Amino acid sequence: MRLLSVPIVLALCVAAAPVSAAGLRDRLYDPGDGVLVVAHRACHRAAPSRGFERAVPENSLAALERCVALGVDLVEIDVRRTSDGQLIIMHDAKVDRTTDGKGRVADQTLAQIQALRLKDGEDEAPPTLEAFLAAARGRILVNIDLKGPYAAEAAAIARRVGATEWVLFKAKARFGAPPLADQALYRDLAFMPMVEAKAARTPGDLADIAQRQASGARQIPAIETVALRGPGFAAVRDAARAARIRVWTNTLAAKGWRGVLDQSGDRQALRDPDRAWGRLIAQGASIVQTDHPAALLDYLERRGLRGHAPSAIATAGLPPSS
Template sequence: MRRLTFPIALALSVAAWPVFAAGPLERLYDPRDGVLVVAHRACHRAAPAHGFERPVAENSLAALERCVALGVDLVEIDVRRTRDGALVIMHDAKVDRTTLGKGRVADLTLAQVQALKLKDDPDSAPPTLEAFLAAARGRVLVNLDLKGPYAAEAAAVARRVEATDWVLFKAKAAAGAPPLADLSPYQDLAFMPMIAAKSATTPSGLARITLRQASGTRQIPAVETVALRGRGFTAVRDAARAARIRVWTNTLAAKGWRGMLDQSDDRKALRHPDRVWGRLIGEGASIVQTDHPAALLDYLERRGLRGQPPASIATAGLPPSS
């Protein structure tokens, strides 16, 4: 992987915009190159319009293969550590929901995890991070959601399987934190800071965090917005535009009363895509994470939003912000 080190050229020491060919990683770093689709926990949902009649296990190698077939841009997976220090792909702290076994990942050995069978794929076990990255390398970008403090170990795995060009790391950025992309273990890896609503008390504070994270010696491709709404989202969006980086947003279905009140989740997007996906794209998001990547890809194709620069997206007749 090339070292993404560039001269500081913009106000507030924002890194200069690199010029790349249009490969997967290069598209990630170029906010002019259309809307990117992220499959949350890989492509586990059924997609009948694309020939996939049944769901498959989340965070599985089968879900990875479906993502490759659908043509999504990034696959998001969750990483946990076993009792004996191995990194495996599992969202929950316990294996109960997704496998036929029981127990906490942290209390099980790698051998015990690999002996488990996935509920939606009884012929397969939860994959290791190494196996997943090796399978994805050269085919699709992978975003790691680390469920514990093992970024250095995950980076070592990516290097060992020569997948550093195909992995995007991320971590939450607090107010006052230095540019995380410059810190170990991310120096030779793609890294994206996460800006949460609780990261600052004011929209201007959120903007300062964004600009600070974009001011390092290494270019970042995007910032992930976490539960940002209204003025907070707008402040981060404007700061990201100044830094010439992408804005990542999530339309994942929330649970409980939050899910009933949230107007930007996948359930509403499936019914009214213009009001959710279209509105967020019109407001400036150019990376969207969803549990329904096939539906989002179809929507973007219908609206002509794949591969379109921001100016074209802004004039595509999308609904105004509500």
């Protein structure tokens, strides 16, 4: 079964010491249990404040190990399918940028992909989805961005490694669509809808998408906001609050002039974290995806926002919620 033609993301929640697997799932489903940190393409950047002086390859097992060591809540990875139908970890459609090879992932077999080596790595090939999940199991939450209609295949792999209780799929929700979490594919999995700015014309309609998605028979843990700003973000946030679910936001740096002007992205956050990360958290975000997870962890710990309810923001002196 192939579900939807939109980008779908799978997240696998597994135990990470000292929190039990059930405890990690409980944190994800509890909007009052502090701010969760998501590492985009895993923890590949240097983190000197935490003792990691050099970078490692993105989407690699080495980057996974760094996420575990840092205490990141979720690690995000990207999944593509080889010519012989195997799911591997790779962001780009081509292997050129991140490996010593050339060509499209879709044109190469699994054996050809595993003969490659990741740049700046320690003799590591691009891992398979199954190998990555097996390495992460029992240690960290994993967020998987599927770069094609691979939902059924990814779900089968999650079931094969015994992770169904902590699997979180997500997909873009359309205006008027019924609760996607109630679809048959998710019978033993969790689901999180994504609400993007272009999904509706008015804040009220964006709120309606969020309310409808949260009204199904199956509970959802969060709603991901995609390019939502101002009244649109506030409308979805309020709907999420009413449903007692988390709000996920991304601070990934935009390209070109948008990145220069973006006051809530990673570039701004590294210069002035209160104005970027702090303002988003004060506005209601409780899951933040970033390319700089160590810096975000440092910031949250300084502000006392790790393992504390977001109401702690009021005493942390962050910018007020809109």
